[in-house]
Amino acid sequence: MKVKVVTRILEANERLAEExxxxxxxAGVFVINLMGGPGAGKTSLLEKxxxxxxxxxxIGVIEGDIAGTDDAERIHTTGxxxxxxxxxxxxxxxxxxxxxxxxxxxxKDLDMIIVExxxxxxCPAEFKVGEDMKAMVLSIAEGHDKPLKYPLMxxxxxxxxxxxxxxxxxxxxxxxxxxxxxxxxxxxxxIFEVSCRxxxxxxxxxxxxxxxx
Amino acid sequence: MHETSIALGILDIINDRxxxxxxxxxxxVRLRIGRAAGIMPxxxxxxxxxxxxxxxxxxxxxxxxxxxxxxxxxxCNTEFEVEEAYVLSCPKCGSAAFKIxxxxxxxxxxxxxxxxxxxxxx
Numbered sequence: 001m002k003v004k005v006v007t008r009i010l011e012a013n014e015r016l017a018e019e020x021x022x023x024x025x026x027a028g029v030f031v032i033n034l035m036g037g038p039g040a041g042k043t044s045l046l047e048k049x050x051x052x053x054x055x056x057x058x059i060g061v062i063e064g065d066i067a068g069t070d071d072a073e074r075i076h077t078t079g080x081x082x083x084x085x086x087x088x089x090x091x092x093x094x095x096x097x098x099x100x101x102x103x104x105x106x107x108k109d110l111d112m113i114i115v116e117x118x119x120x121x122x123c124p125a126e127f128k129v130g131e132d133m134k135a136m137v138l139s140i141a142e143g144h145d146k147p148l149k150y151p152l153m154x155x156x157x158x159x160x161x162x163x164x165x166x167x168x169x170x171x172x173x174x175x176x177x178x179x180x181x182x183x184x185x186x187x188x189x190x191i192f193e194v195s196c197r198x199x200x201x202x203x204x205x206x207x208x209x210x211x212x213x
Numbered sequence: 214m215h216e217t218s219i220a221l222g223i224l225d226i227i228n229d230r231x232x233x234x235x236x237x238x239x240x241x242v243r244l245r246i247g248r249a250a251g252i253m254p255x256x257x258x259x260x261x262x263x264x265x266x267x268x269x270x271x272x273x274x275x276x277x278x279x280x281x282x283x284x285x286x287x288x289c290n291t292e293f294e295v296e297e298a299y300v301l302s303c304p305k306c307g308s309a310a311f312k313i314x315x316x317x318x319x320x321x322x323x324x325x326x327x328x329x330x331x332x333x334x335x
Contacts, residue, residue, distance in 0.1 A: 005230065005321040009222045009244070091215050122251055123215040151299035152251050184301040184309065 013127055016095035020102070020130025027107035029060075030213055031115065033129055035153060036137035038119030041163035043071045044196035045137055045205075046114060050078040052206040057213050060105050062115045064093040071116065081106055092123035095130055111213050121146065125153040133212075139164040141171045144178035147185055154182050159190040161205060166195040219252060219319070220260035224270055227324050231269045236326035239270040247318040249282045249298045273324070282316030 008014070024031050036042050043063075050059055060081040063071045072084035083101045085093060093115065105113065115131065117124040125134070136157040138146055141164055147154045154160065160182055168175070175193075182189055192208070194201035223242065231239050246252050254277045261275045283294035288308035295304060303311050 001326055002323050003230070003234070003236070003326050004323050005227065005242075006323075007226050007321050009219055009226070009319045009321060012222060012225065090218065092218075094218070126215070126251055127218075148297075148299060152249065155299075181301070185299060187309070 010126070013095050016099060017128035017130045020095055020099050021132075023102065023107070024113070024130060024132075027110070029107055029110050030112045031129075031131045031133075032112070033115050033117060033124070033131035033134045034137065035117045035121075035124040035134060035157070036119065037121045037139075037142060040119070040137040040139045040142065041196050042116050042119065042137050043074055045161060045163060045194070046116060047074060047078055048196050048199070048202050049114075049206055049209065050075070050080055052202065053210055054078065054080060056210055058109060058111045060110045060113045062093075062098065062101060062105070062113060064097070064116060064118045066090070066118060081110070087118060091118055091120050092127050093117050093129055094127045098129045121150040121153055125156045133158045135159045135161065137161045137163050138178075139167075140173045140175065140178070141167050144174040144181070147178065147181035151185050154185045154189070157186070157189065159192070159208075162191065162193045163196055165193045165200060166198045216252060216256040217260040217264065219257060220264045223261065223275075223321060224264055224268060226321060227273075228268050228270055230324075231326060236269070236328075238327040239273040240325040240327060241274040241276055242270070242324040243276045243278065243322045245278050245280055245318045245320050245322055247280045247282065247316040249316040250319045251298075252319065254279065278322070280315050280318050282313070284311045284313040284315075286311045 034042055061075045063082060063084045065071055066087050066089060069084045072082050075082040083104045085097050085101055115129055134157045136153055140162055179191055192201060192205040194205055227239055227242055258275055265271050265273060281294045282300055285292050286303035286308055287310040289306040291305045293304050302309050
């Protein structure tokens with residue numbers, strides 16, 4: 001006997017994400033889901049961003065990794081509240097993992113939470129966690145072919161931070177193609193070119209971020 | 214890459230439904246998966262077969278209808294489908310003014326269930 005089901009597979013996650021979003025909204029916290037491949041510079045960008053903005057915006061961080069607390073320790077030294085989630089193998093954070101650690105976040109004392117997702121260019125783009133905005137970091141050394149190979153994340157993100165531009169003389173990357181393809185996939189995409197190592201371009205990014213709050 | 218999470222999500226939905234409505238078992242389940250949804254069918258089939266053990270769906274066969282990415286061009290009014298998991302411009306006229314209509318689906322359509330326990334029990 002056939003039974004009609006007609007249910008979105010990720011419906012349960014989307015419902016939980018919406019609950020998280022309501023809690024963030026009630027507390028007046030703007031939430032960014034920060035995504036990117038391993039080694040793109042997500043944590044470095046976070047460190048630089050926090051140091052630049054922490055006197056103007058009260059930031060909290062939720063760190064997602066398969067294992068380890070290295071990233072949370074790095075963020076801890078900047079002096080902002082941080083919680084580490086270890087997914088124990090899962091390739092992305094989901095809404096349930098976020099709601100479980102929310103009691104550890106002083107929501108009332110924060111303006112912005114940045115959720116650093118598991119390093120991965122595929123899966124995090126599909127699971128909402130309750131964010132207001134998705135942001136992605138790509139290091140230019142990863143190559144200009146990434147937008148067309150991993151279109152979903154470029155499509156879902158509101159902003160793309162191209163990191164490690166200090167490596168431009170040493171890598172074979174066609175920046176124009178990279179940016180053109182990303183914009184073709186997502187015409188509204190905002191792009192920043194930065195180097196977390198030299199500090200180049202970071203000011204434009206942090207000022208833009210400051211303007212969101 | 215996250216096909217195991219997807220498989221567990223599917224099993225939660227169909228097993229809950231099976232138990233709530235008093236069916237005995239699930240024989241098959243049909244999905245619609247868009248080609249731009251980021252799901253590898255082979256990996257999903259594998260994860261499903263592992264995760265379904267000792268649930269009402271343990272003998273269930275997973276049937277995946279793959280939906281190509283497609284849209285409608287606002288420039289030349291043509292409906293199109295592409296082979297890739299992305300589309301940058303209308304394949305007919307090259308315009309970037311198009312609306313995606315399909316290719317991101319990730320849904321359960323229906324399931325085939327065995328006899329209800331209500332029929333079997335006195």
